[in-house]
Amino acid sequence: QKEVEQDPGPLSVPEGAIVSLNCTYSNSAFQYFMWYRQYSRKGPELLMYTYSSGNKEDGRFTAQVDKSSKYISLFIRDSQPSDSATYLCAMSPPGGGNKLTFGTGTQLKVEL
């Protein structure tokens, strides 16, 4: 079993839809949680960073962490074609340095 599970998709939604992306994890030591966006043939770009349970909002993006369920989510409101990319969740334990454990990524396509 992988430490971090993420539905690979692909996920196709119409423009303007609310998108929900999810990851589950098994290692209770993970305390830092991140969402990265990766466009084709590019490196991952950090979208959201959180280290506590609850919600964190940044523009159209909301990250949600539920440590009791070992479940994290990323919500994208008013999705745009430019949001079409692969979304990777990543996490690390305290003292883990910068070693991130990633999910497999969910491929999202937002259609006009």
Added chain:
Amino acid sequence: ETGVTQSPTHLIKTRGQQVTLRCSSQSGHNTVSWYQQALGQGPQFIFQYYREEENGRGNFPPRFSGLQFPNYSSELNVNALELDDSALYLCASSLKLAGETQYFGPGTRLLVL
């Protein structure tokens, strides 16, 4: 402020050869990590360098090695290339050893034939 850069962008090698990939950290960043991303997978941590010393290693064999230079640029060396080494190799830099945002470069795509 310049971002993380990597070279070359693409590389083709044959099985058994050796390869060196290069990374220039974002300005002021003293920590660099290397990741391997196979097609359709998330990046996997290879190792991390902090102030020229290896500081943490993932589940990769010793034929994967690295260096960090005084200017914080870095190299990833892979000896005795195998077909499964074909992947996107990503470098990420951060301001300090832990708890800081990592910034990724565009990656080097390696194909081993």
